């Protein structure tokens with residue numbers, strides 16, 4: 001019983017999706033053969049981009065070979081594009097970091113930046129729990145990066161209000177990958193708008209699960225079409241395939257095509273993955289109940305864990321987090337589940353902070369009664385293990 005993958009809607013094994021990939025492989029070959037700007041674009045790519053934009057309520061979309069690269073491109077290209085015109089190399093001082101702010105390493109002192117790459121114009125404000133791809137994007141952005149508390153809108157506002165830089169980018173996941181909590185994206189947008197900043201929302205774990213028909217948290221908050229909102233998605237979770245995309249205003253997408261290094265210098269998404277994503281997206285659009293089903297199954301799974309007395313975190317996506325604290329206990333709990341035929345994720349430091357070890361269960365839309373029975377038996381065994389485990393072995 002798979003309670004570990006991100007295949008929330010079972011699309012990776014859907015016959016229609018598989019057939020679309022097979023047809024595309026025969027028609028276009030297995031690889032894209034070049035960068036999107038050279039030979040790597042097919043009509044499949046543009047069809048997928050139109051479909052993603054229409055589904056997500058955005059003006060335009062751009063497909064990447066992974067969600068990781070979509071994040072790298074969105075954050076680095078926007079951070080650079082928002083800057084005022086560049087000054088000659090060496091003429092600009094880095095702004096001082098405001099008290100309490102975290103500064104990631106930027107260019108070493110004395111290193112020369114090529115013209116147009118000077119860092120001082122933009123600050124990137126990033127949630128402390130953001131996914132590694134967003135963290136790496138911040139590091140590559142050559143901007144000052146300020147890390148704020150998890151879903152702390154007031155901290156975001158303070159960071160924006162006191163910034164010395166003219167431009168700012170706020171970066172967050174919508175449904176957070178480890179605990180499934182959903183960021184207050186509407187409130188974040190009010191703050192970013194008030195302070196003339198852009199908001200980048202990674203909807204990797206929200207697409208297909210959160211919001212009406214699985215259109216994501218930004219759609220649910222009514223900010224999907226705002227010109228200062230940019231969304232990234234992966235095609236590898238609810239759509240069951242591979243790849244990523246950025247959704248936003250046409251001028252944002254044009255900027256990514258023109259300056260997004262992770263777009264320009266990367267081989268395009270393989271045609272079978274492109275076709276599979278398109279087929280899965282069409283299925284999702286035709287079956288808006290799928291997202292509700294995934295969320296209903298999440299609640300049922302959470303109730304099972306809670307009935308066993310386990311520490312369950314409330315979630316708005318298809319993720320159930322069971323806090324265990326101690327890493328060894330978390331590994332033992334994962335093994336116990338496996339011995340009952342149930343696959344669950346296990347998170348330990350450094351993926352989570354010290355004391356934050358947990359099991360991560362995902363609830364697919366297609367879970368059956370038998371699956372829930374197996375999950376119930378596995379979780380009861382975890383409870384029994386915790387009861388008998390030595391207190392010294394736990395946090």
Ligand SMILES: Cc1ncc(COP(=O)(O)O)c(C=O)c1O
Nearest residue numbers: 066067068131177204234236243
């Ligand atoms: C929140 C988040 N963003 C981005 C990604 C990267 O997506 P991909 O696997 O398509 O590179 C992931 C996947 O692990 C993720 O969980």
